[in-house]
Amino acid sequence: MILKALLLRPLLRRPWRFLVTVVGVATGVAAVISTIAASRAAIASFAEGIEEVAGAARLEIASPGGLPETLLAELRPVSGDALVVPVVEETVLLLELGDGVRLLGVDLLLDAEVRPVLSGDRELPDLDATLLGFGALVSRRLAEDLDIAAGDALSVSIGGRPRSVEVAAVFEADGLSAVWERVLIMDVAAAQELLGRVGRLDRIELVPRGSVDLDELRVRTDALLPDGLAASPPGERRRFAEQMLASLRFNLVALSAISLLVAGVLIATTLATSVVQRLFVVSLLRSLGASRARVASVVLLEALGIGIVGGVLGVAGGFVGARLALASVRFTVASVVRGIPASEIRFDPQLAALGLAIAVVTALAAAVLPLMEIMSVPPLQGLRTAPPQRMRTRSRLATVAVLLAMAAAAAALARMPAIDDLPIPALTAALVAMAALLVGSGLLLDTLARLGHAPFARLRGAALQLAAAALSAGRRRAAWAAGSVAVAVALAVAIATMVSSFRATVEGWTTSGMRADLWVRPLAAGTGVWVGRLDPEIVTIAEELFGPETADPFYSQTVAYQGRPVSFAGAAFDVVRFHGSVPFPGRDSAEVFDRAWRERAAVVNEPFATRFGIGEGDTVRFELPGGVLEREVVGVFRDYSRSHGLVVVDRSDFLRFFPDAGPDDMALFLPPESDAGVARERLLEAVRGRFLVEALDNRELRAAVLGAFERTFSITTALYLVTAVVAVVAVLTVLLTLVGERRRELATVRAVGGSRGQVLAMVVSEAGLLGLAAAAAGTVVGIAVGVILVKVVNLQSFGWSLELVLPWSSLVTMAVWVVATCLVAGLPPALVAARMQPAAVLREEG
Amino acid sequence: MTGAPVVELDRVGRNYRRGDEEVHALVDLSLTLDSGELVALVGPSGCGKSTALNLVAAVDRPDRGRVTVCGVDIATASENELVALRRRSIGMVFQAFHLVPHLTVEENVSLPLALDGRRDPDRVLDLIDRVGLGHRARHYPSELSGGEQQRTAVARALVHRPRVVVADEPTGNLDSRTGAAVIELLDELRRSEGAALLLATHDARVAGAADRVCELADGRLVGRRS
Ligand SMILES: Nc1ncnc2c1ncn2[C@@H]1O[C@H](COP(=O)(O)OP(=O)(O)OP(=O)(O)O)[C@@H](O)[C@H]1O
Ligand SMILES: [Mg+2]
DSSP states (O other), X not given: OHHIIIIIHXXXXXXXXXXXXXXXXXXXXXXXXXHHHHXXXXXXXXXXXXXXXXXXXXXXXXXXXXXXXXXXXXXXGGTTTEEEEEEEEEEEEETTTTEEEEEEEEOTTTGGGTOGGGSTTSOOOOHHHHHTTTEEEEEHHHHHHHTOOTTOEEEEEETTEEEEEEEEEEEOOTTSOGGGGGEEEEEHHHHHHHHTOTTEEEEEEEEEOTTOOHHHHHHHHHHHSOTTOOEEOHHHHHHHHHHHTHHXXXXXXXXXXXXHHHHHHHHHHHHHHHHHTTHHHHHHHHHTTOOHHHHHHHHHHHHHHHHHHHHHHHHXXXXXXXXXXXHHHHHHHHHHSSSOOOOOOOOOHHHHXXXXXXXXHHHHHHHHXXXXXXXXXXXXXXXXXXXXXXXXXXXXXXXXXXXXXXXHHHHHHHTSOOBTTBOHHHHHHHHHHHHHHHHHHHHHHHHHHHHHTSTTOSXXXXXXXXXXXXXXXXXXHHHHHHHHHHHHHHHHHHHHHHHHHHHHHHHHHHHHHOOOSEEEEEOBOTTSOBOSOOOHHHHHHHHHHHOGGGEEEEEEEEEEETTEEEEEEEEOHHHHHHHOOSOBTTBOHHXXXXXXXXXXXXXXXXXXXXXXXXXXXXXXEEEETTEEEEEEEEEEEOOOSOSSOEEEEEHHHHHHHSOOOOOSEEEEOOOTTOOXXXXXXXXXXXXXXXXXXXXXXXXXXXXXXXXXXXHHXXXXXXXXXXXXXXXXXXXXXXXXXXXXXXXXXXXXXHHTTOOHHHHHHHHHHHHHHHHHHHHHHHHHHHHHHXXXXXXXXXXXXXXXXXXXXXXXXXXXXHHHHHHHHHHHXXXXXXXXXXXXXXXXXXXXXX | OOOSEEEEEEEEEEEEEETTEEEEEEEEEEEEXXXXXXXXXXXXXXXXXXXXXXXXXXXXXOSEEEEEETTEETTXXXXXXXXXXXXXXXXXXXXXXXXXXXSOHHHHHHHXXXXXXXXXXXXXXXXXXXXXXXXXXXXXXXXXXXXXXXXXXXXXXHTTOOSEEEEESTTTTSOHHHHHHHHHHHHHHHHHHTOEXXXXXXXXXXXXXXXEEEEEETTEEEEEEO
């Protein structure tokens, strides 16, 4: 009976109320799930793939730049205790797929004991065909996607060179990780030849036999290895990859946390209002003898229902959203680490359960506040005319004090250093600032209402005055709405500030730092992800065409510096000392490179300098495969294309330590007065039929860099959408509630001479005032949070110093937009109010 | 004290649907109210008093017959005409007071003027004084007793000098002494303002003060006394 009175009846009579609440929950959960799912797919799967591909291998020997095959013979003494497995691995562009795939060269006869795809209980494909020629095993899934079968040919681009591979057999990857769906497995010798790495391996894996002690095996193996090489578990490589992606992942997690915050606020708003709507019935039931516990259990039941329904919808929406977000995360990941992140979002029951749990827990937590209100409701009395919720001077002062304390805390946190390279204190500062909006929204509305409520001072705005008075009266509820809209606005403003600062900085950086006339890179995958390197021959071709001092190839390897992964790169200092390249703040780029060339010194990027506390004049020391390299640092350059450390030495230094596997890309500085377009044609003509490369001119390169930047930020931009939804849902719920609560009052206004238009204007004004308050407070806090993001968070998590550029015009647009959205959201409740029949309402409400 | 009728009900019918059943709340009700006159509607609960009053107050329209208030035909008037009628010519007092909870006494009283884009602070304060709430002008309804709330409602019903005041059981929520005082006040004020008063009541004493008493039963007029 109580259930019926409190829950079912209201739900059936006003289903939209329940729906709006559910939509609020679903939106929040969807935001969280899509961020997590997309970043997981792209980042985690990448790291997990390393271990997945390692299969049963427990130890591996690897080195940047690869290993000589002769090492296998030296490991013979341990072969009684472990299977010693040679592996060649590279990411190549599969032209039929238009995307990168992992090319894995293994010893097919040995490998049955290493990797699940080739292992025992699966039907082994015919290996003879694979061993002959460039035969590859492909997964059933890939074969189906491409509609190919054994015997068909596939084309891959290796270093820009198109090569053909025959499908030898199709293997089943059911029940295995998705990693296997994008793998070409070949025999190691064929892979070496295909990749132009005859005699070299990427790693050697050890699979212990029987009950061999792993530590002992490791010690014995290390003893056999030359200096600088050691066996380590595959997990190490995974950790390395994860470290490189740490800041990216952290950012995505922070984004999800923020979405969750917004979702929580939203759920609390909607739930609080829906409970408050029933205060009257609650107090009536209480006076008829229902216990508090009874009433409370009904409220919790409702929260549970909202949590479950909203959670299920949110999880579904989240996985759809993740699909949309994946492209951008994937691109970002691929630009940080060599390799191909997952291209697909798979439904993950654990994540789905998490989403559901988030929804339910948040809904239940959000029910606490309204529950407290219900508990304090006296049995039917004094409810007929609820006293307006004016703030007392004391509570106003208390709120101001709390706000000042929060501001001080945020300022202090923003000045704290990062923890483990992660800007945790600064982000906490941002959260405190956002929370201040929730704390302060009541005060804000109260002040606004006081201002707007100079008792009917002006004749015209009766509707506006009534609106202000009503808002201040329903302050507690209205404050929730204003608070959640303000949080959403602050979020959007902060992101807009960050994006605009970023864009301005990156634009300046591309103008000053990208001076090459042409830029050559391997053909990009259809998804925009670059795969592999340029063939070394392309450098020779360019030098022959345009002269030796025109080509600046950029070689890189991931190496460890103080135990952490950084990029170690070689560039043509003898070329860029004439033209300049990446910008050094306050210095001439060409001069810096000239000095680096003359003194055989190094330059480092800003993230490296920040992370390791290295400045000009310091020395960096690297233990590389062929020995130790020590170089003085003569410049720290701005680098907004990577967030991990980069050390650049002259290419002659680089190529002393690493075999020439070809550069990542190549810049060309053409002789004066040559035409970039003509030069490009000449280059492409020279490589035609042999290499698949792209050449961008200066303008296109900058556009490409800015495009990549835009893509990186497309997720953050999606938060605008969330903002809009939050604003609409919050305002809609609260106003519908306020209107519902004030049916009697609105009918009275009509009865004593108010027109429909006036009632409409009154409710829409309430929405407008809410929006105005939220936009104002949200913008102020959003700018503060934006400054924290730009000046602190970016520096700490990416090592980038950015110029602060406030996007004034979009701030204004956004504020206008929010107020407009609120006005529109106020329309349905306003229409409900205006359509009310005063006679019927007054009769019903006594 | 009679003049031209300000309110005229001519064979008025008003039906409500309650599920599948049709409720005849008013059947062929004819009634006039002259300028300055006090007419009381009496009858058992559910006989149609409130229905009739709502028609006169221009918050409801008849299904049959004619309701004319200050020359405006309620059935055919446009929504705007009804609004204008309510805000200029009609004052309303309810059993449950129906003050706007977040407006002060002063603001509640000035509400009809404000809605009409007018203001007259002197008139408002004068009325508040006359209903004896001078010291309460800045209080909110929740801070007033029932009688004080109803006195505020009385001031609100008269502030814009209406020609008709409609009061639906204005004493229903009050004890008899307070109720009597409110009626006295209402009568006195509307006399001095020259307004007609149509009053629904269960209270015989209240009815006794009326110029005429109309008795309703099942939506029909069953008796008149003067
Ligand atoms: N909106 C409505 N829907 C259905 N029936 C209604 C509605 N309004 C009134 N009625 C019915 O019309 C009849 C007259 O109602 P009305 O409110 O006018 O009575 P009343 O004389 O004012 O009674 P009371 O003295 O109890 O206030 C009643 O039977 C009532 O149930
Ligand atoms: Mg009645």
